[in-house]
Amino acid sequence: MSNLYDLENLYAQSTQQLAPERPLIAITGNFGEKGCELAEGYYQSILRAGATPLVVPPTSDLTTIDALLHRVDGLLLSGGADLNPLWVGEDPHSALGGINPVRDAFELLLIRRAADYQIPILGICRGMQMLAAALGGKVEQDMTSARPDAALLKHSQNAPRAEATHRVQLLEDSLLGKLLGKDIFVNSFHHQAVSATGTQFRAVGFASDGTIEAMESTTFKSIIGVQWHPECMDNEDSARLFRHLVEEAASYQRARRWHQQHLSLDSHCDTPMFFDQDIDFNRRDPKILVDSFKMAEGGLDASIMVAYLAQKERTPEAHLAATAKADSILDRLSAMVERCPSVRMAFSPEEVCANKAAGYRSILPGIENGYAFGTDLANIARYRQRGVVYTTLCHNGNNEICDSARPNALDKERFPATNGAEHGGLSAFGREVVAEMNRVGMMVDLSHAAESTFYDALAVSKVPIVCSHSSSKVLCNHPRNLTDDQLRALAATGGVAQCTFYCGFLRTDEENATIDDAVAHMLHMIKVVGVDHIGIGTDFDGDGGVPGLASASELINLTRRLQAEGFTDDDLKKLWGGNFLRVMTQAQAAVQ
Numbered sequence: 001m002s003n004l005y006d007l008e009n010l011y012a013q014s015t016q017q018l019a020p021e022r023p024l025i026a027i028t029g030n031f032g033e034k035g036c037e038l039a040e041g042y043y044q045s046i047l048r049a050g051a052t053p054l055v056v057p058p059t060s061d062l063t064t065i066d067a068l069l070h071r072v073d074g075l076l077l078s079g080g081a082d083l084n085p086l087w088v089g090e091d092p093h094s095a096l097g098g099i100n101p102v103r104d105a106f107e108l109l110l111i112r113r114a115a116d117y118q119i120p121i122l123g124i125c126r127g128m129q130m131l132a133a134a135l136g137g138k139v140e141q142d143m144t145s146a147r148p149d150a151a152l153l154k155h156s157q158n159a160p161r162a163e164a165t166h167r168v169q170l171l172e173d174s175l176l177g178k179l180l181g182k183d184i185f186v187n188s189f190h191h192q193a194v195s196a197t198g199t200q201f202r203a204v205g206f207a208s209d210g211t212i213e214a215m216e217s218t219t220f221k222s223i224i225g226v227q228w229h230p231e232c233m234d235n236e237d238s239a240r241l242f243r244h245l246v247e248e249a250a251s252y253q254r255a256r257r258w259h260q261q262h263l264s265l266d267s268h269c270d271t272p273m274f275f276d277q278d279i280d281f282n283r284r285d286p287k288i289l290v291d292s293f294k295m296a297e298g299g300l301d302a303s304i305m306v307a308y309l310a311q312k313e314r315t316p317e318a319h320l321a322a323t324a325k326a327d328s329i330l331d332r333l334s335a336m337v338e339r340c341p342s343v344r345m346a347f348s349p350e351e352v353c354a355n356k357a358a359g360y361r362s363i364l365p366g367i368e369n370g371y372a373f374g375t376d377l378a379n380i381a382r383y384r385q386r387g388v389v390y391t392t393l394c395h396n397g398n399n400e401i402c403d404s405a406r407p408n409a410l411d412k413e414r415f416p417a418t419n420g421a422e423h424g425g426l427s428a429f430g431r432e433v434v435a436e437m438n439r440v441g442m443m444v445d446l447s448h449a450a451e452s453t454f455y456d457a458l459a460v461s462k463v464p465i466v467c468s469h470s471s472s473k474v475l476c477n478h479p480r481n482l483t484d485d486q487l488r489a490l491a492a493t494g495g496v497a498q499c500t501f502y503c504g505f506l507r508t509d510e511e512n513a514t515i516d517d518a519v520a521h522m523l524h525m526i527k528v529v530g531v532d533h534i535g536i537g538t539d540f541d542g543d544g545g546v547p548g549l550a551s552a553s554e555l556i557n558l559t560r561r562l563q564a565e566g567f568t569d570d571d572l573k574k575l576w577g578g579n580f581l582r583v584m585t586q587a588q589a590a591v592q
Helices: 007-014 040-049 064-069 101-116 126-134 175-180 236-261 271-277 292-298 316-338 349-357 378-385 409-414 428-440 451-460 484-492 515-529 552-564 569-589
Strands: 024-028 030-032 035-037 052-056 074-077 121-124 138-140 166-170 183-186 193-196 201-206 212-217 223-226 265-269 302-308 343-345 361-368 390-392 443-445 496-499 534-536
Touching (some): 024 236, 040 052, 101 121, 101 126, 126 138, 126 223, 193 212, 223 236, 265 534, 271 316, 316 361, 349 361, 349 569, 515 534, 534 569
Parallel strands (some): 024 052, 074 121, 343 361
Antiparallel strands (some): 030 035, 138 193, 166 201, 201 212
C-alpha cells in the first residue's frame, strides 16, 4: 500500500523538473465571521485556467495596495455584500442589504490603482458593480426599488448555484460576444446592478428585462465585468472566461518582465508646456500625461522633455526673447527633477543606463524649434553644455534655419509663389547650424521640417539624424509625416524615425485614432526600413495620446501589442530606445 504521507517521495516527485511559470492572479477575499473567506469556485477556476491564485484579505491598511500590484499579473474581484452608497455620494435606500466597510475602501482603491497599472481585471457580481463605482459608473442600490414599473426577472435565484436560470444576450461586436457567443445562459444572485457604465466601460450583455449583465473597457484596458457567477458553473463558457483572464495576465506578465529587464525611452515629450499650471511631477498629477507615477506604472525609464518654442517674429528682440524662454524652461526642468527623488537628469546614453541600473528614471533635455538659437551659432554649444541632446530645427512656421513642413500664414503671405517655402530647404545659416550641431555632439531632429529641409540636412550632416516624433505619410497624409522614400533615405544614412501618437498624425479622421492606429504606423514603418531604424516618440503633453495609449501609464499596452505581433526581446530593445540611443552615441562621439 502506498504511503499518502511520505514527504520525501512527494518532494522527489515535485523536484523532477522545473514547473512552468504561471501568472499570479490576486482574488479579493470576502469577509465573514472568522475574517477573510472565499468560495472555492473562485480559486479553483483560476487554477484550472492555468494560473496561481493569491487570496487577498480585505484590510484597512491601504498602503499595501501598490506593493501587491507590483507582484501580481491579474485581478479577480469576487462577489459579496452591497456597496456602501456613501462612497458614490448617495444616501442608503431602505432596501439596501448588508455592507462591508473594510472591503469597500480597499477594493475601490485597489481597482483604481490596478487600472493605472493596466493590470487585467475580471469583476464578478459585486466585483462588476465595484468596477463601475470605482471608475465613473453608477450602481442601483436595489433593482426593484429603482425600477418599480419594470417587469424584472428573478435575479436572486433559489435554484442551485450551478444552475442557469436566465439568458444573457451579448453584443456580437464585443470581446465577450466573440469569446462566448451571442446568447448564453447564466445563474443569478444579486439585487443590485450597474445602472450606468460611465465612459470607461460599455454595456455589452443584457438580460431580457434590460438589466446590464456584462461590461468591458472602452479604453483598451483588459477589464471585464459580469453580473453572474461563472465560478459556480462548470461549463465551457465559464472556462473560456477564466482562460481569457489568465491569457491576458500572462501577456501582462511578459510585458512587465521585459520592462523590468530592459531600458525604455520616449524621445519626445512636452510636459514643460504645463510648468505654468503648477504641476507636480512627484505625484500622479491629473493635469499632465507624464509624471513619476505614470512613468513607473507604464514601465517608462526615460523621457526626453523639450523646451518648446512657438515660432513668432524673427526680429533681433524676438530672437533674444526666444533664447531666454528656452533657458528658463530648461532651468525649470532641472528644478522639477531635483524635487523628485525617484528621477535623475541624464545627458548621455551612459547616464540613462546608469540611472536604470541604480533604480532611477531619467529625464533628458531637448529643444523643439531652433528658433532658440536665434542667429547666434554660439548658442548651440552653450545649449549642448547645458545637456540638450537634440534640437528640432523648426516647428510650425519657417525660421532662420530652414523651411517648415507647415509654413504659417505670414510665410504664405510673403512667399505666395512657393506656398510659403522660403529657403528651398536649409538656409545658408541652417547649413552652418547643422555643422555646428555635429561639432558639439547635439542630434539634429527633422520632425516638423519640410521635405526639402529633410533632404538638405541628410546631405549636410556628417552623423545620422533623427525624427523625434513623426509617423507614416502613407497611412495618414499629413505634411508632418514621413513618406516611405524619406524613411528609406533616413535609414540609409543610419538615422531613426520615432513613431508618434498624436491623433492627427495617425488618422485623417483624427477623432477615431486609437492604439490600433499607432501599432499600424509602427508596423508599416518597420516593414519599410526594418526594426533598426524605428522607435517611439509619444508627443505626450503636446497633444499626443490616443485611447489605449493615453498617458505614460499605458505604454506597457504598446509593449504587449508588439509582443503579440511577434517582436523579440532584442527587437523591443531597439524600438524602445536602443536605436535612438545608438544615434545619440554616434552624435556625441563625433564631438570635435
